[in-house]
Amino acid sequence: MQYDVIVIGSGPGGYVAAIRCAQLGLKTAIVEKYNTLGGTCLNVGCIPSKALLDSSEHYHNAAHAFKTHGINLENLTIDFGQMIKRKQQVVDANTSGISYLMKKNKIDTHFGVGSFKDKNTIVVKKSDGTTTEITAKNVIIATGSKPSALPFLPIDKKRVITSTEALSLSEVPKHLVLIGGGVIGLELGSVYARLGAKVSVIEFMDGIIPTMDKGLGRELQKVLTKLGMEFYLGHKVTGATVKGKEVTVSCDTPKGEKLELKGDYCLVAVGRIAYTDGLGLENIGITVEERGRKITVDEHLETKVKGVYAIGDVIKGAMLAHKAEDEGTLVAEIIAGQKPHIDYNLIPGVVYTWPEVAAVGQTEEQLKAAGVKYKTGSFPFKASGRARASGDLDGFVKVLADATTDEILGVHMIGPRAADMIAEAVVAMEYRASAEDISRMSHAHPTYTEAMREACLAATENRAIHI
Template sequence: MQYDVIVIGSGPGGYVAAIRCAQLGLKTACIEKYATYGGTCLNVGCIPSKALLDSSEHFYNAGHAFATHGINLKDLKVDMAQMMKRKVDVVAKNTGGISFLFKKNKIDGYQGMGSFKDKNTIIITKADGTTQEITGTNIIIATGSKPSSLPFIKIDKKRIITSTEALSLTEVPKHLILIGGGVIGLELGSVYQRLGAKVSVIEFMDGIIPTMDKSLGKELQKVLQKQGMEFYLGHKVTGATVKGKEVTVTFDSPTSEKKELKGDYCLVAVGRVAYTDSLGLDKIGLTVEERGRKITVDEHMQTSVKGVYAIGDVIRGAMLAHKAEDEGTYVAETIVGQKPHINYNLIPGVVYTWPEVAAVGQTEEQLKEKGVKYKVGSFPFRASGRAVASGDLDGFVKVLADEKTDEILGVHMIGPRAADMIAEAVVAMEYRASAEDISRMSHAHPTYTEAMREACLAATANRPIHI
């Protein structure tokens, strides 16, 4: 079968690329190695983790916040089987939606492992070992990533686990030891901490969510500690072993003092690595970068082989589903001769703990390093009428603006619904708005987004109304 475009991988980057190609009139195929479409994000990433975060948040609030609302409950307990069943149902609805969209857009879907025979021919190896070949004028590699580990730790997927296994536990851990204080680990740690587990976080860096503005990490750590999570920052893990149902994790303190923790589960969340195995890249003369096994592409996401593109987690940049989506659209439109653009500075990052953390643009640390003169406006949620009403008092919105022009250079927030609120900052920065522009726009009252306006007022002329 001959196609205009063949997409290898059906995650957010792959399925969006396939759909956009089809919309543009290209005969399109998409290959997925698993039984369902959607890749890591829909099957064992973004979607199931958010389902469990929502469920665990309801449970936590029922036990810790409902009484203040005049709602009295007793004998609360977690039904893990039902919680996991709901998660599976949520995943099924989303993956089923991709199947529907493929049919609607007349995209041919293939189940199996896709690999290169040559630059225009893809071999599909099915689960039963049989193979099939299809050809395409253009190939888009969108195979995503998988959890990485530490070389001296053996993942047994039972007691020493990755994020994949953490999404399907049949019991609440008594003590979950979390290696890594990044986004994935903290989200899953939050799930089980809310459900009653003791959670200990060991992080090599001196702060959690280290790629984000330091003020966000400090605030998030303070809130999570208040919820019961404990942290060992600046500590280096040296080993993890299993004996029966007990895991022992050894690590060194910043002063090289030897320490150990014992728990019933250890979640290794030290990042992800591009999934480029089994693609047969050598057949077309492509190699991967030593660090992270990523594929090198040009500014149009084309590899060194003409007509072969790569997007998402397998190339440079943040491993984010929405980044992959944007790149999928970009490549599809590039193939047909359009001139799309992506501003990587304006791709937001989000941590779906509670409170949520979200950011876009430059951090204070980055601006200082570049020698950019800037001003800061900040507004705490405890001064927000809407936040007081909902009981979500932790966190703040921080706006960084150019000292001379007042153009917004970065927005960093931690608080209720920050994941949704960050979109206002993205729109503002896409159109190069000043802090004063936002401060003069009407924001509905009472809403959480008023905090964005107040932070901009603070940045513009140090004149917030409500603090």
């Protein structure tokens, strides 16, 4: 069967690319190895983790915050099976929604493992062993990523687990030993900490969420410590052993001493690696970078093979669903002859703990390294009327602006609904707004977003009103 475009992978990058291609009048097919669409994000990533994060936050508030609101509960219990069932219902609703969108946009769906026979021919091997060949002028690789592992630490998927298994446990752990203080680990760690598990975080670096602003990491650690999570920073994991229902994780402390942590589960969350297995890239002369197995592309996200593109987690850059979506749209429009553009500096990053963490643009560390003169304005949520009303007093908004022009260069926030509030910063920076521009915009009162305005006021001649 002949198409204009074949997309391999149906995650956020792949299905968005397919839909945009179809909107532009291109005959499009999508190939997916699993029996549901949506990729990691919808099946074992973004969506199920957010469902559990919300459920665990409801329980935590019922157990610890409702009384201050005058709501008294007795004999509060967790039906963990129902929590997992609801999570799956959320996943199923989302994946079926993607199937509907494929039909609506007249995109052919081929289930099976897709691999290159040549640059225009994809062989789809189905679960029953049969194969189908489809051809296209253009192919978009959108196969995503999978959890990374430590070479000396075998994952049995029962007691030593990845994020995938952590989303479908049959019980709340008594003691979860978490290897990795990044986004994925902290989100899932906070789920189980809220549900009553003891959670110990082992991180090789000297701070958590190390790719984000240092101040955000310090504030998040403070909040999660109040939740009961323990942190072992600067520790190097050396191994793990399983005996029955107990996992013993060994590590070296910053002083070179030996430390052992024992728990009933060990979650390995040390990043993700591009998923390029079985694509047959060697058949068309494409090699992957050794570190991370990434596919090299040019500024148009085209590989060295003309007509073959790659997007999302399989190429360089942050492994974010919304980055993949933007890239899917970009490639579709390039194939259609348009001239789209992505500003990678303005792709926000979010950690969906509570409070949430979000950032866009440059960090102070990056600005200092580049020799850029900047000014900063910060506003704490404890000074926000809306945050005080809801009881969400942890965190702050920090705005970095050019010392001369006042243009906003970076926004970093930790607080209630930061994941939604960061959009204002993205819009502001997309249109190269100054801190004063935002400070002069009316913000509804009382809202969390007033903190953004106050931080901009603080960056503008220290004019914040409420601190």
